[in-house]
Amino acid sequence: MKDKQLIVNAIKNGTVIDHIPAKNLFKVISILGLQTINNQITFGTGLESKKLGSKAIIKIADRYFLDEEINKIALVAPQAKLNIIRDYEVIEKRVVEVPDYIQGIVKCMNPKCITNNEEIKTKFTVLSKNEVSLKCHYCERITQQDRMVIL
Amino acid sequence: MKNKSLVSITDYSKDDYLKILDIAAEFEKNPSQHLLDGKIVATLFFEPSTRTRLSFESAINRLGGRVIGFSDANSSSVTKGETLKDTIKMVTGYVDLIVMRHPLEGAARYASEVASVPVINAGDGANQHPTQTLLDLYSIKKTQNTLENLNIFMIGDLKYGRTVHSLLMAMSNYNPTFFFISPDELKMPNEYKLFLEQHNIKYYEYRDFMPIIAEADIVYMTRVQKERFSDPIEYEKTKNAYVLNNSMLENTRENMKILHPLPRVNEISLDVDENPKAYYFTQAQNGVFVRQAIITSILGIK
Numbered sequence A: 001m002k003d004k005q006l007i008v009n010a011i012k013n014g015t016v017i018d019h020i021p022a023k024n025l026f027k028v029i030s031i032l033g034l035q036t037i038n039n040q041i042t043f044g045t046g047l048e049s050k051k052l053g054s055k056a057i058i059k060i061a062d063r064y065f066l067d068e069e070i071n072k073i074a075l076v077a078p079q080a081k082l083n084i085i086r087d088y089e090v091i092e093k094r095v096v097e098v099p100d101y102i103q104g105i106v107k108c109m110n111p112k113c114i115t116n117n118e119e120i121k122t123k124f125t126v127l128s129k130n131e132v133s134l135k136c137h138y139c140e141r142i143t144q145q146d147r148m149v150i151l
Numbered sequence B: 001m002k003n004k005s006l007v008s009i010t011d012y013s014k015d016d017y018l019k020i021l022d023i024a025a026e027f028e029k030n031p032s033q034h035l036l037d038g039k040i041v042a043t044l045f046f047e048p049s050t051r052t053r054l055s056f057e058s059a060i061n062r063l064g065g066r067v068i069g070f071s072d073a074n075s076s077s078v079t080k081g082e083t084l085k086d087t088i089k090m091v092t093g094y095v096d097l098i099v100m101r102h103p104l105e106g107a108a109r110y111a112s113e114v115a116s117v118p119v120i121n122a123g124d125g126a127n128q129h130p131t132q133t134l135l136d137l138y139s140i141k142k143t144q145n146t147l148e149n150l151n152i153f154m155i156g157d158l159k160y161g162r163t164v165h166s167l168l169m170a171m172s173n174y175n176p177t178f179f180f181i182s183p184d185e186l187k188m189p190n191e192y193k194l195f196l197e198q199h200n201i202k203y204y205e206y207r208d209f210m211p212i213i214a215e216a217d218i219v220y221m222t223r224v225q226k227e228r229f230s231d232p233i234e235y236e237k238t239k240n241a242y243v244l245n246n247s248m249l250e251n252t253r254e255n256m257k258i259l260h261p262l263p264r265v266n267e268i269s270l271d272v273d274e275n276p277k278a279y280y281f282t283q284a285q286n287g288v289f290v291r292q293a294i295i296t297s298i299l300g301i302k
Helices: A022-034 A068-073 B014-029 B049-062 B084-091 B107-114 B128-144 B161-172 B192-197 B232-242 B280-298
Strands: A014-021 A040-048 A053-061 A082-087 A089-095 A102-103 A124-128 A133-136 A140-146 B040-045 B064-068 B098-102 B121-124 B151-155 B177-183 B205-208 B218-221 B257-259
Touching: A014 A022, A014 A068, A022 A040, A022 A053, A022 A068, A089 B161, A124 B064, A124 B084, A124 B280, B014 B128, B014 B161, B014 B280, B040 B084, B049 B064, B049 B098, B049 B121, B049 B128, B084 B098, B084 B107, B107 B121, B121 B128, B128 B161, B128 B177, B128 B218, B128 B280, B151 B161, B161 B192, B161 B218, B257 B280
Parallel strands: B040 B064, B040 B098, B098 B121, B151 B177, B151 B218, B177 B205, B218 B257
Antiparallel strands: A014 A053, A014 A082, A040 A053, A082 A089, A102 A124, A124 A133, A133 A140
16 A cells, blocks of 8 residues: 655754744744745644644745744744754754834734824834733834734 | 924933923023024824914914915825825925824824924824923923922823823823822723833822812813713713812912813813913913924924
8 A cells, every 4th residue: 555644854954943823824934934935845734732732833944044033923923943953953942032123013903003004014112022012113002912913 | 302303202301301391481481583594394284283283383483484284184185195105205305394293193103204304293193292291391390380299180081181191101200199080981091000100100090089189289181072981871970070160279279270281172161261270271372482492402493
């Protein structure tokens, strides 16, 4: 009998992003702009996870991320873990951290905010990182985690 | 402050406040000084506010500057679908300073980023109206001879009242004690109370001001608007609890003054107007001197 199991191979060099909530996989892809690069990328989703219920994983060959790049995904994948791979070996593990300042990504919850009425990139100061709370640079209103909408 | 936009009251420091108040006092002594000869100021009112616009235009005219602009969005290119960005980009090439009012929150901050000349926020929705706050500070300092250690009563709509929120932030530099008097539906939002707690500033909340009004140095009245109530019966029950009349002022302090951002509807009875403690019309007049001070310091003339 033919072995029908498809195995996603380990990557030689690059970054593996694990523990992404399955429902936010495509948001992570879009925040990191992975749809626009030509590297070899494999991803799996709907994978079983004790922590997340259903998780996704992304493997990006020959690509490494700066903290400030990767921290952008903290709002949609706060428990994401990064494995940095060189020559098939995990040489470093990293976690993501909510940055102090966020541009784009999140929508301001205030319908009367100028950013919801003209084409303007949103900007927020992060007031609190555990229970995320963002202060809009424009209207000065606070967007709490439970009302957060990802753009 | 030179060449810097004034969008939010927190754009200025405590020292900046005092500088503005000092310059305003000079303008009060001598309001007509032609310091803006050859300068053009735009007053862009994307929503009408006659009081604020006239105050700014009076200030500019007393300084000998020229004013161009519009008094509501219907008479501007906004009706043709022009974006705020384009309007500001265009106007910025015509003038030395932009004064703008806009119904959307954050519009002034955005304009200040797009414009190559400074922007003064004359109100952006429910967010900020810093020149009002500075004229309130001026009025408090002028009537009390100090800003320090005062008992500030805020009465009426404390939930949506942008003026009371900004005044609270600014006065917090001067160790006040706040008394918040409002119906339950219109209480001071938690974020401001939290701010006061973090800065060790005392505040008290009441539903009725009569038992405590004798303690007040400043009574800051605001309008309780019917449309703010989810339950119209609640409005009918509470509306008269936040109306000030002359007989209520009998046992108040000698130095006590009543402020109101205006327009007043019925929250201060007409019989209060003749009482020397009524200060709201002088407060509005002070607005011109304070705006003269703000404009000249931003343009680097004072």
